[in-house]
Amino acid sequence: MSDHEWVQGLLREELRGRTAYGAPQLDVPVRLNTNENSYPLPDEVVRAVSRAITGEIADLNRYPDRDAVKLRADLAAYCGHGLTAEQLWAANGSNEIQQQLFQAFAGPGRVALGFGPAYSMHPLLAAGTATTWVDGGRGDDFGLTAEHAVAQVRRHRPALTLLCSPNNPTGTALDFSIIEAVLAETEGLVLIDEAYAEFRRPGTPSALELLDKHPRLVVSRTMSKAFAFAGARVGYLAAHPAIVEAVQLVRLPYHLSALTQAAARAALAHADVLLGTVEAIKAERDRIVSELRLGGWAVADSDANFVLFGRFDDQQAAWRTLLDQGVLVRDVGLPGWLRVTAGTHAETTAFLNAMKELQA
Template sequence: MTSLDDLPVRADLRGKTPYGAPQKTVPVALNVNENTHQIPEAVAHDIVQSLVVAVLGVNRYPDREFAVLREALADYLNRDLVGDQRLTAANVWAANGSNEVLQQVLQAFGGPGRSLLSFEPTYSMYPLLADGTGTGWIAEGRDEDFELSPDTAASAVRRHDPDLVFLCSPNNPTGTPLSLETIEAVYDATRGMVVVDEAYAEFAPDGTRSALTLLPGRGRLLVSRTMSKAFAFAGVRLGYLAAAPAVTDALRLVRLPYHLSALTQAAATAALRHSDEMLAMVDDIRVQRDRIVMRLTELGYRPYRTESNFVLFGGVRDPHAVFTALLERGILVRDLAIDGCLRVSAGTEAETTAFLDALAELDSTA
């Protein structure tokens, strides 16, 4: 039987491993930062009706420029922007999940002989996307408690002179927020493209300024978002970014023809019509996240600062044993191989209660 080693795989991919978050059927899955709240039923019916209309036209290719969706995404982002910060459809790009958005960015601005810098621990897909596009991967460390100061970030940029910098804000897997001052310092220190990955931006405290506010006058700055998290749309696969129109022109050079299906465009556009209803669940998720932080502290763990929909917590004597014990109780969290740490997503009230009660029970029997 032919094995992977027998195939003429690119030399730089040999020995690599694919993305591999555990996929298990359990009563309480809190391991991949999903929004565990279902879409409101009335919204779901409207989305289905939009899909019915779209299906009647699937004998034709979809709109290659997904103009209606881009306009809807710009309108959504403009809710928190004023004046020259406001975006038009020309500033917006979308793809099948933010991973594909980032892949297209690397295809356009990375590649052989070019490099991508980020700060670990961070989103595990960044080095995989770099590998897939032949882009050199450079990993620098963070400050204490997984923070990232302007000086630390800018110094690393000047030291390595990368072609791209990826900044995750809030950071995955730590939940750490990133200051606009750090983003500005990185931008000013580099000649390359700076991508701020705001996949979890909607879970930040009300009034938090997005990196979107920094876009005017910064043609090398890109801000990536997703509908997977706050919009509970992980299964639809819709990611997007905002940037100068010249950036979207560059991404057209590498995107596949008609890369967003008519069904994806219809579903996402319909969901955006109901953004207020879709985002209503965010407040509950933040309540459960803060509840997790408070209870973990009471149990003697060390939850790290988070503005996402998950909590990384330290003080775990044997993370693998705790992970396994929770799994035996039907609760799936994430063991990220960060020393003494586990990560848990904020679920519904019932799911969060199940996790916290199980963890307290393990502590009482330890």
Template structure:
């Protein structure tokens, strides 16, 4: 007997929904999910392996529930006078966001974001039984403080997502928008800085806005700049009271001893790990310049990827690249595709294949 979802007592609000589904395919050049395609340097990998091996000796015991050493490492890395009690971490930034929604959203509550934005905001919101409300962006997917604040004030959400820079468009978002939105709501404001390390270094992070704003949260990930996507480590900085709220919803011992050991070791080599960022930014800018020369519309980006428009048939172009061993992302915006900045060789392979295909 074959059973489908329709045969199960699934929650009504989940019926007809689709799971997160970025394609995974064993192609030579995979530039579709904004990974850091650079391998971890040998000396860093050796230290991580040694740390994990040491943690294995005590793996018969539960890990430190408060992941004390890791929180200390994140506080030191982020700077801005942050203390460990202001730090939270989980298995990827998606779980960090899920914890926030479990604590501050839920049935009868709403979360708000400016479309198009990170698709997981909607999925995570639905997962906790809350309603997701979409706001609008202006020209080139931008946001102004006035428009953003007005939309939030009208929607009166319990949680606001601000993706800085935005995914999937790469659009910069500066602190004046964050301040305006914070002042326009009584809810939790989450600034998702997953791609922060790829932004210009002279542009302030939302971390500097945390003092005096107890409802502001800044989330980060190790997946991108730290080349740690497979390790699944995300974190946030906020008022200690927000961290207390997250303890109410997290699963016991949610961060394994092996995860804590690996992440702490990687943080000890932050300078080495982040040295890759400059090369990625160089390839990102190379992609943007070449795409413009090929006649595509290229959007400003502070991330490790480039959104480009003017694609006559996105699916056909995506498939033609796929057939040439290059995997990029069709994000569902008509006439647009998105590509991750990889190594120099990967970037050359993408640009060469695209030039061969034509528009």
């Protein structure tokens, strides 16, 4: 028996045969596969973060603020909508935020409901917490209707319903009517994953607007994308204070380091500077959508910093053709489709030039 086989034998049954989440990390000239912000931190933000971290180093013999109160207050101020620190919670990326929600409100004997194709980490979080995962599916156009969503909630009675807006990998945002219909039907929590909210098109609202009316609603976000802070690993949720309090039952002691808290607060203090790249990224996203459609490709509408495009007879071969030209995009496992991150103008140009090797 190989080492792999005996380890698999000891592993929990629902985890056997699975592969760890992750996109290829390849050293190529143009990396547009993980929805990162392609713009580095501006110099003034680098200096501010450096000062903030330096200010914490002498006290690293002490544990950090376990409840990250100051950071939560700063996040509340950034989010607006009258939110307070008691309604915010922060962790190491929105993945940990969502894991804590699964730990606290899902688990053995409970159902989590999503609507795929959506964020591929959600079913892995369900597996990791022994939660029954149900994929409610979407239409052929990747759309989701209130009628379909409500029917799935009624059928499966989930403890946790997950809705992505904008959705990953399609980039589409949800109409409030869908969110409110689900909230009216469910007896559990509804999580709106807004990792890409800052990139939404004008007129597309945020679910943060609904929090004061719906105590079962949770909105999760990240600083990885719009804030160009992926390496710092900072995510957060906004919810009713009772939900925030409940999540703290499952968080690890001192889960958010003093360095992380200091860096995040410095970044939030420079939000206007950091978010200055958002409009540039949105312009490149819209450029990708427009030029691919002119080239005869099918492209999903996007309110995010990425674009889903196709249709390919063999998306794996198309992925390889682009990679051979030094452009790394994401094969998300949807037959006939690939996803590309909107990067800098030069990166977008390289991608569009590489696409000329493929025939629509």
